[in-house]
Amino acid sequence: MLVSAASLLLLVWVFPLLWAILVSLKSENEVLAYPPNLIFEPIAQNYKDALFGDFSIVPSLVTSTIVAVSTTFLTIVLAVPAAYAFARLRLPAKKTLGFYTLATQMVPPVGLVIPYFLILNRVNWLDTYQGMIIVYLTFSLPFAIWLMVSYMEDIPLEMEEAALLDKASRLQTLWHIIIPQVRGGIAVTVIFVFLNAWNEFLFAVQLGGNTVRPVTVAMYNFVSVEQTLWAKLAAAALIAMLPVVIIGIAAQKQIVKGLTVGAVKGGGRR
Amino acid sequence: MTAKGRVNLKNICKRFGSFVALDHIDLEIEPVEFFALLGPSGSGKTTTLRMIAGLDSPDEGVIEVDGVDVTHAPPGERDIAMVFQNYALYPHMTVRDNIAFPLKMDRVAAADIKRLVLQAAETVDIDHLLDRRPGQLSGGQQQRCALARAIIRQPKLFLLDEPLSNLDAQLRLQTRVELKKLQRSLNVTAIYVTHDQEEAMTLADRMAVFLDGAIMQIGTPEEVFNRPRTIQVAAFIGSPPMNLLPANLQGTTLTIEGRDFELSAAPPTQAESVIMGTRPSHVRIDPNGIPAQLYLSENLGESYLLNLYLGEHLVKVRVAEMLGVTDGDTVPISFDVNAIHLFDANTGLRIERG
Ligand SMILES: Nc1ncnc2c1ncn2[C@@H]1O[C@H](COP(=O)(O)OP(=O)(O)O)[C@@H](O)[C@H]1O
Numbered sequence: 001m002l003v004s005a006a007s008l009l010l011l012v013w014v015f016p017l018l019w020a021i022l023v024s025l026k027s028e029n030e031v032l033a034y035p036p037n038l039i040f041e042p043i044a045q046n047y048k049d050a051l052f053g054d055f056s057i058v059p060s061l062v063t064s065t066i067v068a069v070s071t072t073f074l075t076i077v078l079a080v081p082a083a084y085a086f087a088r089l090r091l092p093a094k095k096t097l098g099f100y101t102l103a104t105q106m107v108p109p110v111g112l113v114i115p116y117f118l119i120l121n122r123v124n125w126l127d128t129y130q131g132m133i134i135v136y137l138t139f140s141l142p143f144a145i146w147l148m149v150s151y152m153e154d155i156p157l158e159m160e161e162a163a164l165l166d167k168a169s170r171l172q173t174l175w176h177i178i179i180p181q182v183r184g185g186i187a188v189t190v191i192f193v194f195l196n197a198w199n200e201f202l203f204a205v206q207l208g209g210n211t212v213r214p215v216t217v218a219m220y221n222f223v224s225v226e227q228t229l230w231a232k233l234a235a236a237a238l239i240a241m242l243p244v245v246i247i248g249i250a251a252q253k254q255i256v257k258g259l260t261v262g263a264v265k266g267g268g269r270r
Numbered sequence: 271m272t273a274k275g276r277v278n279l280k281n282i283c284k285r286f287g288s289f290v291a292l293d294h295i296d297l298e299i300e301p302v303e304f305f306a307l308l309g310p311s312g313s314g315k316t317t318t319l320r321m322i323a324g325l326d327s328p329d330e331g332v333i334e335v336d337g338v339d340v341t342h343a344p345p346g347e348r349d350i351a352m353v354f355q356n357y358a359l360y361p362h363m364t365v366r367d368n369i370a371f372p373l374k375m376d377r378v379a380a381a382d383i384k385r386l387v388l389q390a391a392e393t394v395d396i397d398h399l400l401d402r403r404p405g406q407l408s409g410g411q412q413q414r415c416a417l418a419r420a421i422i423r424q425p426k427l428f429l430l431d432e433p434l435s436n437l438d439a440q441l442r443l444q445t446r447v448e449l450k451k452l453q454r455s456l457n458v459t460a461i462y463v464t465h466d467q468e469e470a471m472t473l474a475d476r477m478a479v480f481l482d483g484a485i486m487q488i489g490t491p492e493e494v495f496n497r498p499r500t501i502q503v504a505a506f507i508g509s510p511p512m513n514l515l516p517a518n519l520q521g522t523t524l525t526i527e528g529r530d531f532e533l534s535a536a537p538p539t540q541a542e543s544v545i546m547g548t549r550p551s552h553v554r555i556d557p558n559g560i561p562a563q564l565y566l567s568e569n570l571g572e573s574y575l576l577n578l579y580l581g582e583h584l585v586k587v588r589v590a591e592m593l594g595v596t597d598g599d600t601v602p603i604s605f606d607v608n609a610i611h612l613f614d615a616n617t618g619l620r621i622e623r624g
């Protein structure tokens with residue numbers, strides 16, 4: 001019973017992916033053939049076009065990498081010490097951190113696009129890397145801190161006190177005692193933040209554009225007023241999906257753990 | 271050179287919110303002494319130890335180590351090592367790295383670290399486990415690892431918070447002996463927190479009895495056992511602790527449950543209302559004694575413990591043999607009045623008899 005339900009869910013979920021794979025191997029004409037041909041000669045041309053054609057997505061893959069990696073790096077560098085402070089110090093804001101985190105996830109992103117646009121416009125950071133990354137940080141930081149806090153609260157206080165008695169400074173304690181014990185949490189955070197930044201479209205298309213054109217936006221070039229190049233779009237999408245899939249497979253265990261840790265313990269709201 | 275490791279607590283007060291955890295404590299611990307902080311759970315022992323370590327600071331009062339005021343000095347500057355109740359080993363490091371950690375933080379040269387780690391590990395007999403992680407050690411081995419980490423930098427002061435409480439009974443007895451030997455060989459002041467009076471009695475040179483955030487008595491184990499300073503100490507020390515019965519004192523006449531006993535000399539007190547204390551082994555079964563009701567007898571192996579009701583008061587009596595009495599019987603008991611302890615019922619203080 002459970003197995004068949006799971007299979008059904010999997011089928012629903014995997015259908016678009018299968019469709020994309022099939023389409024990416026067809027010619028543009030074949031894609032539009034009706035009824036669709038299940039038997040056809042697979043071609044690699046779409047992939048070549050997506051990578052090396054007029055609308056090559058390679059530069060935007062580079063852009064996506066820069067944005068996603070920078071966002072992830074900055075998030076970790078800022079979130080780890082911040083989470084440590086939240087987990088250990090008696091801060092007045094501690095209780096509201098969980099609420100604020102949830103709030104950032106609940107506000108419809110569309111509602112934030114315009115304010116962000118106006119702010120970036122004012123400081124002349126529209127279509128710049130720093131503008132894009134800062135906007136992403138406003139989402140990733142609360143989430144990352146909230147997630148890391150729940151990992152850090154698991155470490156007994158005595159462990160740190162022992163380190164302090166052993167003449168370690170606060171920073172040495174963080175570096176030698178805390179961080180090695182929350183490596184799992186850092187891995188989960190890295191994955192979530194990276195994937196979110198990599199997959200993001202709405203803000204990228206509104207606040208970026210020419211200089212900063214991540215792959216999600218670049219793929220949009222295959223959709224134009226006159227026609228949609230479905231096969232090339234599918235090929236590009238599959239290429240862009242590759243890092244996501246690789247990370248997903250490599251870090252399956254961590255991802256599941258990260259999804260449940262907040263749910264089970266209520267994260268930073270404790 | 272004067273010995274190091276003298277600790278002075280002067281008028282220490284510690285509150286958590288409105289709760290007074292330590293109420294104006296004074297304590298002086300001599301160099302090289304094995305000093306126990308004994309008291310029931312929640313009496314403020316750990317809090318005291320944490321303030322000596324610098325992990326907490328007092329709201330009032332002064333802490334001195336070797337005459338230097340360290341009340342607000344950070345823990346790292348106090349040259350103090352501590353063994354935590356749950357050991358607080360670093361789970362991601364090997365035993366070797368755990369033991370070496372204090373030296374690394376102290377920037378000791380790598381070659382010296384290697385030698386000292388081995389030496390410390392040999393002292394506590396875990397030199398064959400150096401490459402394991404704490405999670406792969408038994409409770410006793412973890413405890414030794416924590417000890418090794420504490421002794422490696424030859425601290426001025428050695429603090430132990432219930433270090434044996436997580437061990438099973440047999441290992442506890444064995445480790446207790448080793449701990450004492452270790453402290454002697456290191457020649458270091460040790461402050462030892464425990465709620466187990468037997469541990470305190472066997473290990474300590476001197477001890478302080480804590481109750482509800484106050485120190486009831488400071489003294490050698492013998493002093494505390496033989497001359498408890500207050501009713502509370504009397505009710506806590508000994509297993510089982512002494513029997514405490516209300517009595518009336520008129521000159522040399524002590525009246526217990528309506529029966530008069532003659533003391534050899536009048537105790538130096540004006541109090542008439544007193545509490546009489548007597549250890550279970552000092553109560554006799556005596557045909558001419560006061561009748562008491564045997565409620566329950568317990569077989570302790572080497573002796574029996576009789577729980578008797580004398581009026582409404584429970585009296586415990588330790589006897590070598592059951593002498594044919596069974597639960598429910600009436601058993602007459604009597605006290606050796608010249609061996610009893612007397613306390614003023616109003617002040618709770620011991621009445622010292624000449
Ligand atoms: N950080 C704290 N916050 C609030 N109350 C505390 C704190 N630490 C200890 N207490 C309280 O102070 C009292 C003494 O605690 P403690 O010194 O740990 O007792 P013990 O003698 O068992 O070691 C206890 O009632 C405990 O609940």
Ligand SMILES: [Mg+2]
Pocket residue numbers: 312315316317
């Ligand atoms: Mg305690």
